[in-house]
Amino acid sequence: MALVVHKYGGTSVGSIEKIRSVAKKVAKVRDEGNLVIVVVSAMSGETNKLVAMANEMTSMPDEREYDALISTGEQITSTLLAMALNSMGYPAVSFQGYQIKIVTDSAFTKARIQRIDADNLRKELKAGKIITVSGFQGVDEAGNVTTLGRGGSDTTAVAIAAALKADECIIYTDVDGVYTADPNICPNARKLDRVTYEEMLEMASLGAKVLQIRSVEFGMKYNVPIRVKSTFVENEGTLVAKEEDKVEAPLVSGVAYDKNEAKITVVGIPDRPGIASKLFTPISEANINVDMIVQNISAEGHTDLTFTVPKSDFKKALEIVKKIAKDIEARNVVADENIAKVSVIGVGMRSHSGIAARMFDLLSKEGINIMMISTSEIKVSCVIDTKYTELAVRVLHDGFGLGK
Amino acid sequence: MALVVHKYGGTSVGSIEKIRSVAKKVAKVRDEGNLVIVVVSAMSGETNKLVAMANEMTSMPDEREYDALISTGEQITSTLLAMALNSMGYPAVSFQGYQIKIVTDSAFTKARIQRIDADNLRKELKAGKIITVSGFQGVDEAGNVTTLGRGGSDTTAVAIAAALKADECIIYTDVDGVYTADPNICPNARKLDRVTYEEMLEMASLGAKVLQIRSVEFGMKYNVPIRVKSTFVENEGTLVAKEEDKVEAPLVSGVAYDKNEAKITVVGIPDRPGIASKLFTPISEANINVDMIVQNISAEGHTDLTFTVPKSDFKKALEIVKKIAKDIEARNVVADENIAKVSVIGVGMRSHSGIAARMFDLLSKEGINIMMISTSEIKVSCVIDTKYTELAVRVLHDGFGLGK
Secondary structure (H helix, E strand, O other): EEEEEEOHHHHHHHHHHHHHHHHHHHHHHHHHOOOEEEEOOOOOHHHHHHHHHHHHHHHOHHHHHHHHOOOHHHHHHHHHHHHHHOOOOOEEEEOOOOOOOOOEOOOOOOOOEEEEEEEHHHHHHHHHOOOEEEEEEOOOOOEEEEEEOOHHHHHHHHHHHHHHOOOEEEEEEEEOEOOOOOOOOOOOOOOOOOEEHHHHHHHHHHHHHHHHHHHHHHHHHOOEEEEEOOOOOOOEEEEOOOOOOOOOOOOOOEEEEEEOEEEEEEEEOOOOOOOHHHHHHHHHHOOOOOEEEEEEEOOOOOEEEEEEEHHHHHHHHHHHHHHHHOOOOOEEEEEEOOOOEEEEOOOHHOOOOHHHHHHHHHHHHOOOOOOEEEEEEOOEEEEEEEHHHHHHHHHHHHHOOOOO | OOOOEEEEEEEOOOOOHHHHHHHHHHHHHHHHOEEEEEEEOOOOOOOHHHHHHHHHHOOOHHHHHHHHHOOHHHHHHHHHHHHHHHOOOOEEEEEOOOOOEEOOOOOOOOOOEEEEEOOOHHHHHHHEEEEEEOOOEEEEEOOEEEOOOOOOHHHHHHHHHHHHHOOOEEEOOOOOOEEOOOOOOOOOOOOEEEEEEEHHHHHHHHHHOOOHHHHHHHHHHHHHOEEEEOOOOOOOOOOEEEOOOOOOOOOOOOOEEEOOOOEEEEEEEEEEHHHHHHHHHHHOOOOOOOEEEEEEEOOOOOOEEEEEEEHHHHHHHHHHHHHHHOOOOEEEEEOOEEEEEEEEEEEHHHHHOOOHHHHHHHHHOOOOOOEEEEEEEEEEEEEEEEHHHHHHHHHHHHOOOOOO
């Protein structure tokens, strides 16, 4: 008897009829003799409706209240799915984040799971129940409702799979796997049968929205193989797992892009020790994730510092930076929201050089200017003007021979 | 500095704009130096929408899941109201039933409050916060979400007022108080300045939907004066409180009616001891409230037993009764949903006789047949054909001189 954790995204549970279909799929898995936990997102459109209510109420919703508000979306789905299963004769019980103690920190709207007290889950599984769980939500030590950020239901599923040492964790979504590039941009993009956690992490952090980053981190940390599959198309999807011993890993596995960042440059900073810390400490304290940071060589005792932040935090970050810029006597702050980040990713690149050079060459041949560069062991990213995004993705996808 | 508990019903918080108006009213009360707790219902239409989803999913929704589903309506209002207050510069924090431990029994869809652990409320009040509370919901000992039945938000408000020994408890609603009869039926109905808990209890149990019964019981038990006021019209409303020492209380304070009951008759029951218990124990175990019970004198060793139940429980009750009827060898079961109960209520009737006789006389003069009769110290109720309801109410209202 296997213990399986399945997760269904918003489009998979987007109507009563669709929830009923999911119930049938779940019942079939139960009939095959498995213990089943199903994590669900809000019905598609529901979260946006709740967000719109908050924004209609005020331009700066209190984050504690915001989380308690939007978490209701998942509560609706998990209870409806449990009802559907019960009505089909499959005993089922729904759980909210606070009921199974998915304990998170208190960083509202982007909380991180710290632990799961799986006793309630074990008890109900033992009693033969199918368990439906509201994804995306948790509870902090003080008992406040928190949410895990967009895509957080993936993390809920993987974290539960890790906590219960589940035999299988499948993320059912509206795409049928991980591709070498966005098929909307590269019609010849290939579905990958398997990617490593590291590659998936880079892809997720670069905007390939198949899985939430935290879910991949959880999978990697606790070695939970995650299968990404389509709810609507029958195929094996893509397995996200640890690296296999192969003679030859491909140099580049995929091309990703991200249009959700904005760039802030602090110009003419007096070049003194401790400046970077003065700048980034308050940004981090405001719970804003800084992604790329580039500092130019100092000229005449002054330096420029450029970094990127998520567009959703852009206003907040800019406000903080402008205040600090005055304190540290910087000359100016300039910002740019019209940027995109394109990246090539592959574990094979660890043992090969020349990937970055080849990438710069491919971009320059199309006349695409590179504004910032960032590299890791298994990826190279370039920030470019947003209008070249699709062109850049296609050029890199073909240039590295990723097409069918 | 007074501690006040105010409750706003569904129509009072029926849109973002209306919630904002409530926030302004609440802020004003805070400005006057009060500590404020605001209990809210779901936005009007929201609960019905959730109920419709459950009914679309299955004809017999699991009750645990049903409660967890429909409780989301109040969660939306309480968080939006807290957001509105915060955005106006009034620190506010929302609480769900489980967060302030409104502990109930496990009778899903009609749970009863057992205790409130008011520590969280006291802490936040002390910190200067306005508190918004989701009405209608609680949590049982096992941590399951429960709901208190239609109108349950009133009970939440009064129970919190009792737990915190609040100085004031106001129920803001879409009517401006308690009337001598339904003004839609009797255009000359008068608003009462004051009614006793006992009268209000009878009125509420008879279908005058101003306050939920449990809320009046709580008020009476803990001596919390409850003021019913309109959100939209400025007047003093009606105070529900204990009886004043007056030389002369009016004989009859009001006329009420209830179309939400159905009648079940078990015909030809062998007249043996223990039959009534055999019949009503399983009904009570199914959490169905039986209201009136009438048993006829036995003839030829057989008797008939008639009783009323809420229409919402009618099907369930009938199913149970049919099964038992077979066991106890009753001849037949007949049921009637087309009934109404009309009642006259007044604490003054305790010390006067003849009210019942006068009532029967008034009804018979209009040719209205009385099917069942039930009396208490302060009310007389008659079950009649539903089509005579409005006529009966008007006849009684005028006959007892209640008009303006």
